[in-house]
Amino acid sequence: MTLFKAWFKRKNIPKELVLLLTISGLYSMGIALSNTFVNIFLWKHTKSFFDIGLYNLMIVIFQPLTFLVAGRWAKTVDRIIVLRAGVVILALFFISVLMFGAHTQQYLLLFGALIGMGYGCYWCAFNVLVFEVTEPDTRDFFNGIQGVLGSLGGMIGPILAGWIISSMKNYTGYRIIFTISLSLFSLAVLTSFFLKRRGAEGAFTFRRIFQERANNRNWKELLWAHFFQGLREGTFLFIIGLWVFLSTKSELSLGEFGLVESGVMFIGYLVVAKVIKPEFRKTSILIGGTILYGAVYLLIFNLNYTMLMVYAVTVAIAYPLLFIPYGSLTYDVIGRGWKAGEMRIEYIVVKELFLNAGRILSILLFLGTIWYFKNDEQGIRYLMMVIGTGHLAIYFWIRHIVLNEDPKKVPALKKSEGESPV
DSSP: OHHHHHHHTOSOOOHHHHHHHHHHHHHHHHHHHHHHHHHHHHHHHHOOHHHHHHHHHHHHHHHHHHHHHHHHHHHHSOHHHHHHHHHHHHHHHHHHHHHHGGGGGGGHHHHHHHHHHHHHHHHHHHHHHHHHHOOTTTHHHHHHHHHHHHHHHHHHHHHHHHHHHHHSSTTHHHHHHHHHHHHHHHHHHHHHTTSOOOOOOSOOOHHHHHHGGGTOHHHHHHHHHHHHHHHHHHHHHHHHHHHHHHHHSOHHHHHHHHHHHHHHHHHHHHHHHHHOOGGGHHHHHHHHHHHHHHHHTTTTSOOSHHHHHHHHHHHHHHHHHHHHHHHHHHHHHHHTSTTHHHHHHHHHHHHHHHHHHHHHHHHHHHHHHHHHTTTOHHHHHHHHHHHTTHHHHHHHHHTTOOOSSOTTTSOOOOHHHHOOOO
16 A cells, blocks of 8 residues: 555545555455356356357346345445445355255346345446545545556466366366455455444435436436446457457466456556546546447457457456546536435446346347347347447536536536535
């Protein structure tokens, strides 16, 4: 953390922020080690794009449903407890995969639902905590460091997991990496005990914040941006890793792919987080989104390992340009929303519902494409040209967002009701 202080020229970093980044780093490493290889593990047992799609569909269905429940718990109990619950459920998922082994394919839908619930609890609590422990002038810094830690996990996790799996017979390697992930999740839970407990007051008024779109244009535009973000992510999150494995038949090659992608992303997050200014956020989002859509065409005509590696470098350059300013803009819009201090949890829940609605549509389109093209990969490439527009579309929604207190430009309510709690 001392190196980060020097790089970003910051004298003091709040303890709560450091703890939250530590939890994020442990979580990222645990997921990087194992989550990519879960789809490969399932593929080896099913050999079906359709089954893999169903598994991921259950994840994105149960994640928003859990967000609703977790949001109510976070409002009536405590965000820290919800965060721990999410990590514990993820740990149970990997324990279950270890126990069922070769019989996992018989419970694909159940496993998808379980990991979806874990994601729902974790990300609901984490997003609310980020909103609470960061301020407008520390959000680009936090998002940058979080991206750096995620990239470090992405560099170390996949290559280590790929080497372990490739070096061992049968599924021994998978059991080892799932066990390591369990240990990292346990450390994340232990770290959460050092966070200050945070209660919340008032009823969980999800419907009122959902309807706030009619009163606040910034909020409406942001929600549609998240929907289109999900439209791309729903399918891209699992199909790229699967393609790398199918192109090479090697988990180690998938690890090398992750190492290259995350290595470039690591540098990108360090640089972008240092140089990005609030006034350049929208331009950065446009550049990042354009590069991400252009990268899709690297996979359309000549899909091989070389082109996949070129794709990895390209998207690794674009992700920091898009997600650092986009994440900061998201929390700034929420912070200026109606009764943001009291309704912060509801804002996070509604945002995630739109994000996962896009992911659900994406995977439904994927399943429809697999059915129509009879499991032919060519149909998937056509689909990617359509849903790949998602990250580019983000700009065309957020470009209308105006972050000021001018009531003529931002249709918010009383300033005292819309101020950020930070």
